[in-house]
């Protein structure tokens with residue numbers, strides 16, 4: 001770890017993260033356990049970061065470059081979409097290759113995909129960056145050892161566009177087969193089972209993540225203009241409540257997390273017991289037909305009161321959730337520190353998953369006031385069309401867990417008040433999606449959250465983010481209205497979302513037309 005620790009020591013950007021690994025960690029943790037405030041991490045001087053004005057990005061899957069050809073693809077996104085920043089996947093284990101009649105239908109460009117996929121890094125890296133980890137063999141063999149940085153970045157830059165590495169770290173089960181030793185860093189759940197998610201407190205996983213930042217920003221210094229890091233994960237309470245982003249298993253209770261709990265004075269045994277009780281409670285709720293179906297509730301005090309009583313009985317439940325979330329913030333802070341040490345002028349930021357806009361519990365933990373100290377930009381997953389079915393799924397999960405005592409129709413008005421929304425009734429969500437007001441509200445909230453920090457806010461514009469065939473689908477008019485709404489709310493730029501490979505060209509063109517119109521009017 002010498003390589004990266006030196007960097008952190010020099011700049012101290014990620015003091016919070018560095019302290020958890022360094023010699024000071026025990027003292028700091030002890031102070032925290034005693035209620036003593038830890039020193040605030042110094043905020044880096046963001047004045048040196050070169051943020052592009054009128055930022056318009058798009059995410060591009062590795063296979064798209066091979067299927068469509070680099071030049072043709074760049075023609076499409078630059079000419080039709082007015083894109084000036086390419087977010088090219090440099091690490092990906094989620095193929096989701098489209099077929100004509102598949103779950104994600106192939107639009108009017110690209111070619112149908114096959115099923116062969118290994119995943120990994122889509123660039124060559126120097127092994128020196130991975131000397132301190134057992135996770136060092138992850139070069140993707142797909143598409144003829146395609147190197148997206150070496151082959152695509154020069155062409156992107158020749159067009160006056162920027163090339164960002166899009167380092168995508170969701171936990172996909174395929175990683176357990178594709179990466180030697182990955183099983184060693186797996187999170188351990190409340191029942192002692194290994195899961196398919198890596199643990200943020202495992203030193204080998206942390207070194208793997210840090211090595212990627214170094215191998216890209218140092219190894220391709222002349223080709224990569226910025227770094228976008230994404231990982232859609234939650235702690236054990238988030239996974240218990242669920243929704244579209246939960247991973248399997250209530251985690252983590254590996255030896256590193258148990259030790260971290262000990263440093264904080266939190267008993268892992270008590271946390272496990274508490275989570276087992278909640279797991280049993282919500283397991284029972286799924287077979288309880290509840291008041292909506294006219295049958296009596298099984299619990300004398302109902303589900304919410306029993307849930308709350310369990311939290312009171314086992315405060316370790318929330319303490320373990322915080323341990324997970326703190327570790328997640330630490331890792332991101334550490335990666336930012338690493339990136340800014342190598343290239344202080346290059347923007348380094350994060351993808352914020354859409355659960356931030358649905359779950360009041362996750363929203364409390366993600367917390368822009370905290371995140372703003374270690375990023376240059378945030379991309380918000382504010383996909384308003386897909387938000388309809390996605391929100392309906394989340395409300396269903398609330399109904400299956402903490403709000404089992406009422407139906408989604410009954411608690412939705414209260415939920416909208418809590419989240420600050422005025423949207424369609426539950427029964428219509430699949431066919432209406434959410435309005436552009438949702439996009440505006442989330443953009444404004446993020447801007448308010450990072451106020452005074454110069455962090456750039458880039459809402460994601462929904463362009464054919466997949467929904468079921470019977471759900472609302474994106475139209476060019478939807479795209480135009482979303483783009484205008486984002487800038488009306490004060491966004492610093494946008495990310496056309498989710499994936500280029502999913503977008504119909506008429507919708508991409510609608511985005512480009514709206515963007516050119518907006519930028520023409522804002523030129524001074």
Ligand SMILES: [Zn+2]
Nearest residue numbers: 199252254257
């Ligand atoms: Zn762990």
